[in-house]
Amino acid sequence: MEEVKKFYDIYNYPNLKLYTYRQKRNHKKLILKILSYINFSPKDLKNKDVLDFGCGTGDKSIFFAEYFANVTSIDFSKGQLSVLNKKIKENNIKNITVYQKDLIKDDLCFLKKYDIIFCIGVLHHTENPYLGFEKLTKLLKPNGIILIALYHRYSRIRFRIIRFFLKNLISKDFNKLYKWFFSSKKTFFLRKNVSKNTLYDRYIVPYESYHSLKEVKKWFFKNNIFFLKCSENVKGFEFFKIFEKKTLFFVSGIKK
Numbered sequence: 020m021e022e023v024k025k026f027y028d029i030y031n032y033p034n035l036k037l038y039t040y041r042q043k044r045n046h047k048k049l050i051l052k053i054l055s056y057i058n059f060s061p062k063d064l065k066n067k068d069v070l071d072f073g074c075g076t077g078d079k080s081i082f083f084a085e086y087f088a089n090v091t092s093i094d095f096s097k098g099q100l101s102v103l104n105k106k107i108k109e110n111n112i113k114n115i116t117v118y119q120k121d122l123i124k125d126d127l128c129f130l131k132k133y134d135i136i137f138c139i140g141v142l143h144h145t146e147n148p149y150l151g152f153e154k155l156t157k158l159l160k161p162n163g164i165i166l167i168a169l170y171h172r173y174s175r176i177r178f179r180i181i182r183f184f185l186k187n188l189i190s191k192d193f194n195k196l197y198k199w200f201f202s203s204k205k206t207f208f209l210r211k212n213v214s215k216n217t218l219y220d221r222y223i224v225p226y227e228s229y230h231s232l233k234e235v236k237k238w239f240f241k242n243n244i245f246f247l248k249c250s251e252n253v254k255g256f257e258f259f260k261i262f263e264k265k266t267l268f269f270v271s272g273i274k275k
């Protein structure tokens with residue numbers, strides 16, 4: 020997915036600004052929620068071998084490292100990783116190793132095996148999410164845990180309709196689309212409480228696919244991953260996710 024790589028090279032994500040107490044508190048709250056999907060608290064991360072695949076600018080990797088995990092952070096975007104490397108240098112972090120690799124195209128045999136693998140918001144931007152998942156499961160230690168987050172099949176309907184019109188009426192080129200989107204005051208889109216990052220993630224990222232819990236459970240079964248937990252927004256009858264505000268769903272499993 021060259022287009023996706025080029026996109027993230029320029030438009031870094033999530034690239035959080037964690038300066039104020041409030042920003043740090045909200046970020047911690049988000050990670051605690053994510054860790055709850057693997058039944059972990061931050062202190063359980065100590066000395067664990069953690070892989071953050073598709074780490075982006077690595078804000079989550081840094082949190083895991085602060086709680087003394089040995090973190091490997093991988094992304095295929097040089098732009099994303101240069102932001103992470105800068106943060107690592109500025110904060111003198113010693114327990115993060117960074118690699119630039121493509122989950123789908125590259126051989127990952129050089130990597131060690133991991134206690135925990137996070138792959139959050141990544142697989143649905145690849146050309147073959149199942150292959151990506153399968154490759155990740157090969158990197159788990161016995162009893163290792165994997166947590167993935169994907170866009171739900173019935174989510175983002177409104178964004179998908181708007182994307183369709185934007186791409187067909189404005190431009191398919193994400194740079195042109197970005198310029199159009201943010202150049203004049205598109206007040207309909209630029210509503211309060213929605214950050215610029217969120218907006219380009221919703222409407223401008225070149226490619227995304229959509230999945231269901233049922234499908235993910237099949238992936239787990241095929242790869243001897245025992246289902247552990249999923250996020251609240253995906254439980255029950257999946258078609259009702261059409262009314263859900265949250266667009267990502269999380270599923271964790273343990274290698275048997």
Ligand SMILES: C[S@@+](CC[C@H](N)C(=O)[O-])C[C@H]1O[C@@H](n2cnc3c(N)ncnc32)[C@H](O)[C@@H]1O
Pocket residue numbers: 020023024027032033072073074075076079093094095096099120121122123124138139140141144145
């Ligand atoms: C939405 S961002 C998620 C970043 C991070 N996981 C997070 O939760 O904040 C998706 C990331 O996946 C990366 N990515 C997409 N396809 C990839 C691939 N085939 N191999 C490696 N990284 C990939 C992108 O470069 C981008 O940094």
